[in-house]
Amino acid sequence: xxxxxxxxxxxxxxxxxxxxxxxxxxxxxxxxxxxxxxxxxxxxxxxxxxxxxxxxxxxxxxxxxxxxxxxxxxxxxxxxxxxxxxxxxxxxxxxxxxxxxxxxxxxxxxxxxxxxxxxxxxxxxxxxxxxxxxxxxxxxxxxxxxxxxxxxxxxxxxxxxxxxxxxxxxxxxxxxxxxxxxxxxxxxxxxxxxxxxxxxxxxxxxxxxxxxxxxxxxxxxxxxxxxxxxxxxxxxxxxxxxxxxxxxxxxxxxxxxxxxxxxxxxxxxxxx
Numbered sequence: 091x092x093x094x095x096x097x098x099x100x101x102x103x104x105x106x107x108x109x110x111x112x113x114x115x116x117x118x119x120x121x122x123x124x125x126x127x128x129x130x131x132x133x134x135x136x137x138x139x140x141x142x143x144x145x146x147x148x149x150x151x152x153x154x155x156x157x158x159x160x161x162x163x164x165x166x167x168x169x170x171x172x173x174x175x176x177x178x179x180x181x182x183x184x185x186x187x188x189x190x191x192x193x194x195x196x197x198x199x200x201x202x203x204x205x206x207x208x209x210x211x212x213x214x215x216x217x218x219x220x221x222x223x224x225x226x227x228x229x230x231x232x233x234x235x236x237x238x239x240x241x242x243x244x245x246x247x248x249x250x251x252x253x254x255x256x257x258x259x260x261x262x263x264x265x266x267x268x269x270x271x272x273x274x275x276x277x278x279x280x281x282x283x284x285x286x287x288x289x290x291x292x293x294x295x296x297x298x299x300x301x302x303x304x305x306x307x308x309x310x311x312x313x314x315x316x317x318x319x320x321x322x323x324x325x326x327x328x329x330x331x332x333x334x335x336x337x338x339x340x341x342x343x344x345x346x347x348x349x350x351x352x353x354x355x356x357x358x359x360x361x362x
Contacts, residue, residue, distance in 0.1 A: 110177025117151050117178075119308055120217075125301035129245060129355050130216075134158060136295040136357040137243040142166040143211040148200050148232065149173065149218035153182025153193060159214060160186075160193035172198040200228040208237040216245040217353075219285070220278040226285050233289035238362040242291065243355060247301075248279030251352035254313065256337050264325035265316045269351075279354035291358040298354045305342035309349040313338060 120126055134155075139145050139162040147156040150171030160169035171193055173179040179195050186193040198204045200218055213232050219225035232242050252266045270276035283293050303309040317334055320326045326334075341347040 110175070110181065113175070113178060114152055114181050121152075121154055123301050123303070125299040125353065129297065129299040129353055130155065130158075132297050132299075133214075133243045133245055133355045133357060134162075136297070136355075137212055137214065137241050139163060139212045139241075140167075144209065145169045145212045145214070146203075146205070146210045146235065147171040148203070148213060148215040148228070150182055150195060151178055151216075153186050153195060155214050155216060156182065156193040156195070157186055157189055157191045159212070160191045165192065169193045171195040172200070172203065174199060201231060203231045203235050205235045207234055208240075209235050211237060211240050213240070213242040214245075215242070217247060219244065219246050219282070220249070220273040220275050223274045225275050225278060225281070226288060229285040230289045233286075233291055233360060236291075236360040238360055241294075241357060241359045242286070243357045244282045244286065245353060245355040246278040246282060247273075247351055247353045249273055249276035249351065251279070251350075253348065253350045254338075255348040256341050256346070257334055258330065261317075261320075261326050261330050261334050264320040265313070267325065268316050268319045268323070279352065282354055282356040283358075286356060286358040291360055293356055293358045295357040296355070298352055300350050300352050303349040305338070305347040305349070309347065310338060310342065313349065 139159055141164040143163045144167060145159040145163050147159055150156045150173040153171050156169055156171030163169050171182055173182060173195055174197055179197065182195050196204065200222065213236060215232060219228060222228055236242060249270045252269045254262050254265060283296060286293055317331045321328065321331050338347055
């Protein structure tokens with residue numbers, strides 16, 4: 091995923107293999123989330139990539155959706171994944187080869203797509219814009235490379251929808267603030283349609299799904315990390331952190347734990 095902030099693990103400069111492993115693991119966990127799977131399925135159906143299309147995946151990550159696009163376009167089409175992070179790009183290339191996919195992967199920046207005007211029929215861009223300080227520029231680039239009639243699917247999280255229970259109100263607010271500060275544009279999800287219409291595209295479909303997190307596998311480690319960050323920023327005390335951990339662990343044991351965030355998707359086309 092393209093990122094303008096070098097402190098982010100997704101930034102191309104962060105090529106440490108350990109960072110790549112963490113990013114890959116995080117993307118794999120997200121891909122397994124039922125809400126992500128449902129929204130991706132809906133977005134692919136709405137994007138309706140056809141055999142022979144030229145498809146582009148901006149911020150391909152591990153390449154999972156580039157492979158889906160490659161299957162849709164068939165042998166007469168092309169599916170290119172643009173991924174600036176060298177470690178993730180290598181993972182994507184390896185996984186595509188293992189799957190026998192015709193997907194190809196290139197280095198590149200979402201703010202300056204390495205393609206001529208009107209070069210592609212369909213664009214997929216998932217959870218990239220939240221990492222950009224100028225996401226509208228990236229959407230304008232997508233509009234530029236779309237042919238007239240070409241389609242685009244944007245998917246992104248809105249971190250203001252972060253919900254955690256049970257937690258003290260002050261602690262919940264502190265952890266929500268930490269989640270928002272981790273993204274350059276934390277409200278990206280709600281702004282997708284505005285960016286698309288601002289780039290001269292016409293919105294066709296909009297959807298959303300709530301990503302519920304299982305405390306047995308993902309959520310408690312996430313919360314511990316958020317609490318540690320909140321403590322480091324002086325937003326909560328050690329006593330509040332300890333009460334949070336104890337309360338959430340007890341809630342998880344009795345089936346009363348809740349952690350969720352909402353992801354949005356908008357599909358649009360370039361007018362002929």
